[in-house]
Amino acid sequence: MTDREMMEFDVVIVGGGPAGLATACRLMQQAQEKNQEISVCLVEKGSEIGAHILSGAVVDPKALTELFPDWKEMGAPLLSEVNQDELYWLGSETGSKKFSSWMVPKTLHNQGNYIISLGNLCRWLAEQAESLGVEIFPGFSAAALSYDEEGNVEGVITGDMGVAADGSQKSGYMPGMILKAKYTIFSEGCRGHLGKELIERYQLDEGKSPQHYALGIKELWDVPADQSSPGLVVHTAGWPLGKEAGGGGFLYHLENNQVSIGLIVDLNYKNPFLSPYEEFQKYKHHPLIAKHLKGAKRVAYGARAIVKGGWASLPSMSFPGGLLIGCDAGTLNPAKIKGTHTAMKSGMIAAELLFKALQSEHPEKELSQYNDEVKASWLGKELEQARNFVPAMHKFGTFLGGAYNWLDQSIFSGSLPFTFKDMTPDYACTELASKHQPIAYPKPDGKLSFDKLSSVFLSNTNHEENQLCHLQLKDADVPIKENLPKYSEPAQRYCPAGVYEVVQQDEESVFQINSQNCIHCKTCDIKDPSQNIRWVTPEGSGGPNYPNM
Structure with a gap:
């Protein structure tokens, strides 16, 4: 057994996204208000806070205002308030129809919201957390869970440094540390690998609908000053996905003459030949979108899975020793x-809840009341009102599902006496390749559309070359023996970073994993039809380094 150093804290938070940072800030605010001392540590696998953060993003400032009522005076990076809000139906590669405001579900109206870089907001939140006394350790991945003798979570183990691809120890090998806590909070974002283990170990999703996901692909462009319209929000539905997949596109004008553009593709799509990345490249050629990018320069690229199951898929969020929060x-x-x-x-x-527990003489090991507190809050009410949004889209399709959601959200505020559920996991929706025809995607033009490798370059992704592969196959034979004949091995297409390839060696097909390219989107862990790929953390600080995303 490896000897590991140990550090002890009152609370350890895994993940430097908005959920984890809000937890840290609020904990220390209470400690200052009550003149109490508590120790809070936050670990983040990215090289810095914000390095792995990617979102559209249009943000409702409601929670931020609760956390820091004077956030504007404090300099929070919410600079572009939404002043134009447009939704279009794209009926073809050239056609578009703008929806009147009354036709858009009221939940999709963005008045009072802000177009931001979520990475920059997280960097700002980290500054506030550190000023309040939180210890933040970027570049340290929480690689494994630490359990006590009774099976309770007692903390996390950070990843070992200096392990070669064959498992041997390189010079400079350093074992990970045990970060022990009274309570450990998991805020890893969508499809966190430790959160996934916790849900399975403690059966937190028992009786729930399976979780559902989408893949969001995003680029950041510098546009000419005369084309910049800070505060403009454009959403689209329809083409290029059509009947092939649910989802839609977005284009947001930020400050500093920048535009963020992206496509969200629901991962319950059936056709194994569909490539979300290539669909996004097509999307940018639509005249409605292309006009915003005329004379512009692409400066950043990234992708991330999005958790979207909502109320019906929300697991129990407490377990012995900690909580699951956020995505x-x-x-x-x-x-x-x-x-x-x-x-x-x-x-x-x-x-x-944590602060109250830490002040108790006999704190409970499991804070099960957290689930009730969430449900009783405006967060719980929002999710309950939106409970049918995703299952209705899955059941009826984009157009009819959208019509139902307009009625449900705009007229009845989510109170219609129906509750739909989608009990089919996304990966199980993938159909056999024999039922579909391969899709001939156009070659990139180098102006609006680009190949995967040039895109990955813009994500500033890097991993140590000689390290254990963080994309683990449960069975190395499955990709070629099962997925290739059945599904034409869809990992080649659903991955937006060119990580997976089927290559020919000595007249045999070989499944090749280019883990150096991985941008940590987690799509493979979700969409693989055989559920044979397991994403785990690479060596500390590996992955993308997103600027302003």
């Missing part, structure tokens, strides 16, 4: 297509 649990509000305010609120509720 690690699945608190995104799909009816608003927003998760930052809900993630922050989940962390703030957690902090209130």
